Amino acid sequence: MELRTLEYFVAVAEEGSFTRAAARCHVVQPAISQQIQGLERELGEPLFERLHRRVVLTRGGVALLPHARACLAAAEAASVEFADRAGLRGGSFTLGTVGALESTPIPALLGEYYRRHPGVAVSLVGASSPSLLTGVRDGSLDAAVMAAPKEDLSKSVGTRVLLQDWIVAVVPAGSRAADRPLTLDEVSREPVITYGPDSGVRGFISDAFAAKGLPLDVVYATNNVALQIALVVENVGIALAPGSSPAPAADRRVVVVPVLPSIVFQKVFLWRVDKPLGAPLSAFLDMWKELTPAVPPGPDGEFARFPFPPAG
Structure with missing residues (x-):
């Protein structure tokens, strides 16, 4: 038979x-x-x-x-x-990423994944959040790490929160004390260096200024935080960058100050749920779930968040 x-x-x-x-x-x-x-x-x-x-x-x-x-x-x-x-x-999966992932669990997860599955090739592709979302949707990317989109994707995309982040101002050293916040009104009167219109983070920044009826004068737009800092050092303007990025805090030529009211957003890991997962990505998600209890949880049980900005 x-x-x-x-x-x-x-x-x-x-x-x-x-x-x-x-x-x-x-x-x-x-x-x-x-x-x-x-x-x-x-x-x-x-x-x-x-x-x-x-x-x-x-x-x-x-x-x-x-x-x-x-x-x-x-x-x-x-x-x-x-x-x-x-x-x-001997499989592979492609992970799209935005910048400033050093403070997320992703490097540690990829390190453990390599130790468990050294034969799997992981391709890391950098792009802006909207481009990454398109890549996940059309299947050119297996998964992506990006700023959480505002639209409801629950029917086609699964998400896990990696980081609760917020926007800080980066100014030349000596121009302002680190404990002296900048209001959006003050920032609106200065030339601004921040992400380009193709960035998901830029949408959160623009919406915050629009909600206050304030102009946003972006004189230089780049998704490269290190370049934003270099332009601040050259006195081009004030940079608006993610608080999770280690680059501004590590550069003594600049000072990082809070922005009020806070501009808060999330970085998420997302993948398609309307088609079968490949074995490499499925193993990555299973490993993540297995390791989550060993990581200090945030308020909703996910990974520990980057410290929240001051209220306001």
């Missing part, structure tokens, strides 16, 4: 027709009929009653159907499992 014969038997049972079963299995009808006849000889009784326009199961066929389906399901499960094992020995 071969799996292919059982596949033909189930197809005829479900289609009620040898012709439709042959089309479903992409074979000619005589091949289906020959296999079913051989199965009936092997089992010693007929499996179908041939009527004028259709075929129906005999009592023997009814008894065989659940066993045939179970055999096919078990074979499929075994095939999937070993395909997954092969994928983890």
Whole structure:
């Protein structure tokens, strides 16, 4: 009793027709009929009653159907499992990323993933948040780390929060004390260096100024935080950058000050949920879930967040 014969038997049972079963299995009808006849000889009784326009199961066929389906399901499960094992020995997945991931769990997760699955090649692709979302949607990226989009993606995209972040102002050293916040009104009267219009973070910044009815004078736009800092050093203007980025705090030529009211956003890990996951990405998500209890949780049980900005 071969799996292919059982596949033909189930197809005829479900289609009620040898012709439709042959089309479903992409074979000619005589091949289906020959296999079913051989199965009936092997089992010693007929499996179908041939009527004028259709075929129906005999009592023997009814008894065989659940066993045939179970055999096919078990074979499929075994095939999937070993395909997954092969994928983890030499597969790959592509992860799109925005900048400033040093303060997220991603580097530690990728390090542990490499130790567990050294044969999997992980490609890291840098881009802006909207471009990354497009890549996840069209399948060119398996997953992405980006600023959380404002639209509801729950039907097609799964997300996990990596970081609760906020915007800070970066000014030349000596021009302002680090404990003296800048209001949006003050920032609106200065030339600003910040992310380009293609960045998800730029949307949060623009919305905050618009909500206050304030202009936002962006004189230089770049998604490279290190370049933003270099322009601040050159006295081009004030940079508006993520508080999670380690670059401003590490540069003694600039000072990081809070912005009030706070401009808060999240960085998330997201992937498509409306199609099967590849083995490498599935293993990454499973590992993340396994390791989450070992990481100090935030208020909602996710990874610890970057410290929140002052209220205001």
